[in-house]
Amino acid sequence: MTPPLSPAQLDALRRFDTCTVANAIETFNVRLRDVGFADSSVRSLFPKMPPLVGYAATVRIRCSGPPVDGRVAVERTDWWSRLLAVPGPRVVVIQDVSERPGFGSFIGEVHARVLQALGCVGVVTNGSVHDLPGIEAAGFHLFAGSVAVSHAYVHIVDFGEPVEVGGLKVKPGDLLHADQHGVLSVPPQIAAEIPAAAERLLERERKVIEFCRSKEFTVEQLREVVKGVFPGP
Template identity: 50%
Template sequence: MDRRHFLSSAAALGLSPAAAAVPSPASPVDFKTLLALKRMDTPTAANAIETFDVRPRNEGFLPPDIKPVFPELGGMVGYAVPATIRASTKAPQGGSYVARHDWWDYIVSIPAPRVIVLQDLDDPTGVGSFWGEVNGSIHHALGAVGVVTDGSVRDLNEVRLLGFHFFSRHVSVSHAYVHMVEFGKPVKISGVTIKPGDLLHGDQHGVHTIPLDIAAKIPEAAAQIFEREHKTIDYCQSPEFSLEGLKKL
């Protein structure tokens, strides 16, 4: 994507203009579809996914303990960039813990828009927050539009102004001893496995995954469901409503 095209579409997808300065592989899903998904609420997308029978209806979404911190920001769509963190103990010197610069390089190996997915390895989770104004600003500039974590977040007022999505289990005061443990492998968030490059979709209701092989078909499927449902909704809200009429729909 050239810079002019990037800048014209960046705001629509929630990307920072600064993200045009970093590399990005080609997106598996075209811009038009990504934008349609971002503008679509998650229940509508979930209903559309069900029509393709590609997974059980009780799978593919995060449980309600992962909550949107900024529901007013609307929709979020992006490719998963997974990692694990720990905050209850100091990072061991010379151990398997990775350098921050390596993490940044890995982020830009995933197509934009990106959603950072951090599994908190502490028990209990949420001891310290990896996420605040500084990391929010850095990751926004690197083409991320939000974070999904079973850990904690902080600096809410500042990050809200960035337009950067937080979906988390906890809100925390401190970063404690937070450090990255590993990245680039599948993680589990509240029991749901998320792999590198998975397409995530979130809003005020929560977060779910969009199967890549049907992503382009979801907007049309959603439109068909909308048309069917609104025949019932419109009739129920009309002055001509009757029980017998409802039974005939």
């Protein structure tokens, strides 16, 4: 298992938006380009917040129908120990496996404050959330499929197992990067190299942007600039 990044390395990743990190990952050719990110069904509810970077702690929930053992989500504290086994900062990734995902909400302000006290910086879920003003004021990230007014019968099914939200498959301990554009998993073997790769990409992009804004702009010259900056394979 790849060791967790240092605080300085995590800070370096936070300097970049998630699109830039996604582009940087592509330069390493370590995975296909159509995997490793959640689709648009999972969106940021606080898009003005800076990027979220953290390690995944996974939970599966159901909100349609009472729990078999009679315990609702607030009565389950046993999963906190598994959560604390994940390196910090932590991101709780919640898959709602209900027939109607998001019908009932697991995360509100109280739950968010509890998770924050446990070293979590945000939640990613295909389900719903509530109490948005209080959670935003806490500086706690939310990426969700919807917003709901009620808990309904929300309860924990299991935790510490692989989950899938918005098409993104997540295992406990996976490194995630997320912002207003969406949620991305970061391959651990290249995570420390991504900031430098991202800087190189941004410099190349700046050259194209600056030429497009210059008085010397022509279509033919633009072709040459693009060819020089993005030479291809």
